[in-house]
Amino acid sequence: MNIGEVSRASGLPAKTIRYYEDIGLVTPQRAANGYRTFRDSDLHKLSFLGRARSLGFSIEDCRTLLALYEDRGRASADVKLVAQKHLAGIEQKIAELQQMHATLSHLVHACAGDNRPDCPILADLAAPATAKA
Amino acid sequence: MNIGEVSRASGLPAKTIRYYEDIGLVTPQRAANGYRTFRDSDLHKLSFLGRARSLGFSIEDCRTLLALYEDRGRASADVKLVAQKHLAGIEQKIAELQQMHATLSHLVHACAGDNRPDCPILADLAAPATAKA
DNA sequence: ATAGATGTTCCAGTCACTGGAAGGTCAAGG
DNA sequence: CCTTGACCTTCCAGTGACTGGAACATCTAT
Numbered sequence: 545m546n547i548g549e550v551s552r553a554s555g556l557p558a559k560t561i562r563y564y565e566d567i568g569l570v571t572p573q574r575a576a577n578g579y580r581t582f583r584d585s586d587l588h589k590l591s592f593l594g595r596a597r598s599l600g601f602s603i604e605d606c607r608t609l610l611a612l613y614e615d616r617g618r619a620s621a622d623v624k625l626v627a628q629k630h631l632a633g634i635e636q637k638i639a640e641l642q643q644m645h646a647t648l649s650h651l652v653h654a655c656a657g658d659n660r661p662d663c664p665i666l667a668d669l670a671a672p673a674t675a676k677a
Numbered sequence: 678m679n680i681g682e683v684s685r686a687s688g689l690p691a692k693t694i695r696y697y698e699d700i701g702l703v704t705p706q707r708a709a710n711g712y713r714t715f716r717d718s719d720l721h722k723l724s725f726l727g728r729a730r731s732l733g734f735s736i737e738d739c740r741t742l743l744a745l746y747e748d749r750g751r752a753s754a755d756v757k758l759v760a761q762k763h764l765a766g767i768e769q770k771i772a773e774l775q776q777m778h779a780t781l782s783h784l785v786h787a788c789a790g791d792n793r794p795d796c797p798i799l800a801d802l803a804a805p806a807t808a809k810a
Numbered sequence: 811a812t813a814g815a816t817g818t819t820c821c822a823g824t825c826a827c828t829g830g831a832a833g834g835t836c837a838a839g840g
Numbered sequence: 841c842c843t844t845g846a847c848c849t850t851c852c853a854g855t856g857a858c859t860g861g862a863a864c865a866t867c868t869a870t
Contacts (some may be wrong), residue, residue, distance in 0.1 A: 546848075547848075548846090548847065553706055555798065557827090558847095558848090559827070559828060560827065560828090562849095563826075563827060563828090577834085577835060577836085577848080578834080578835085578848080578849060578850095579847090579848055579849080580833080590805055592802050595801075596802050598777075599777050599802075600781075602825080603825075603826065609799070612711050612796075612799065613799045613803065617794060618792060618794045618796070619791065619794070620789050620792075620793055620794060620795060620798075621790045621792060621798035623745055623788065623796045623799055624788045624789075624790035624796070624798065625790075626786045627698065627781060627784065627788070627798050628785055630780060631778065631781050633712070633715045634777055634778050635778065636782065637774055638771060638774045638775065641767050641774070642771065644767055645730050645767050645771065648732055648733075648764050648767065649764060650761065652757060652760045655753050656753050656754075657753055657754045657756075657758075659752040659753075659754060659756055660746075660751060660753055661749060661750060661752070661753060663750050663753035663758050665760050666727075666745065669725050669728050669732075669746070669826090670725055670746065679816075679817075680817070680818095681815090690858085691864095692857085692858070692859060692860085693818095693858065695818090696857075696858060696859090700858085710817080710865085710866060710867085711818060711819095711866085712816090712818080712864080713817085723849090736857065739868080750814090811844085811870100812869100813867100813868100813869090814868090815853080815867085815868080815869105816866075816868095817865075817866065818864075818865065818866090818870100819862100819863090820863095820865100820866080821860105821861090821862085821865080822859100822860085822862105823858105824856105824857100824858085824859080824860100825851085825856100826855100827854105827855085828855080829852105829854080830848100830854105831853105832850090832851095833848100833850085833855105834847100834848075834850100835846100835848065835849090836845100837844105837846090837847100838845095838846105839842100839843090839844090840844105
């Protein structure tokens with residue numbers, strides 16, 4: 545398979561696939577004309593990567609997960625640990641975003657949004673330490 | 678005030694303050710020795726920026742908000758629009774993260790986490806389109 | 811005089827791509 | 841045989857918002 549075909553099959557942009565080769569996540573073979581030639585196993589890896597990335601795993605996590613996937617003697621505990629750490633990171637990000645959301649939605653609600661200059665949003669940004677509402 | 682003092686007062690790292698000068702968000706004066714000299718208004722701006730950034734506004738949003746803040750003839754509607762767009766972005770990110778969280782926590786839960794190789798997490802990553810649970 | 815804290819600039823790296831330029835290769839149609 | 845268009849190649853630069861570090865100047869206190 546050429547890169548266009550694996551791109552369609554994996555859902556990953558060709559640019560991304562080349563990048564993954566660059567950083568050593570896949571190692572397609574080369575045809576005589578210089579074109580990359582992907583085996584089924586390469587496509588499989590790329591799909592794995594696409595799915596792991598879509599769950600928010602970092603590239604380094606993906607590298608680890610891929611290595612574990614290919615290690616038939618792995619301990620599932622190792623996989624679980626990677627996933628749990630990532631899960632904790634996600635939870636933290638959600639909490640941060642929810643905090644922002646609470647503050648911002650409160651401010652947006654309080655803002656008239658008309659043609660007058662008075663604006664509680666700007667007032668809040670300008671006066672951080674002040675108690676509000 | 679020198680950069681160290683405004684750094685302590687604003688809570689922003691000196692590096693960040695220099696960066697903000699680089700991109701034109703603040704324009705401190707210079708003393709004869711080449712040191713940056715910050716006025717109260719500069720510190721005020723930096724605090725504003727720090728707070729806006731902590732609410733997740735992009736640098737470009739911050740630039741807009743700062744301009745609106747300093748425009749006494751602004752319409753609060755303009756401010757509100759910026760905030761609402763940002764709020765929508767936050768809501769989308771939260772939704773994405775919650776989707777990831779749901780999938781991942783399900784998988785983590787299903788994984789024994791022992792020294793055997795069988796692992797539903799890897800199984801899921803390897804078989805994306807398959808129904809699970 | 812000197813030590814240590816503070817300041818300066820500039821360059822490079824982060825993360826995971828993404829865009830674009832400049833050019834080689836291939837299959838189909840005239 | 842030639843051209844057109846789709847596909848492929850490499851390489852360089854940019855994204856966002858800093859952050860780290862090197863190499864050097866300046867200030868403050870002893």
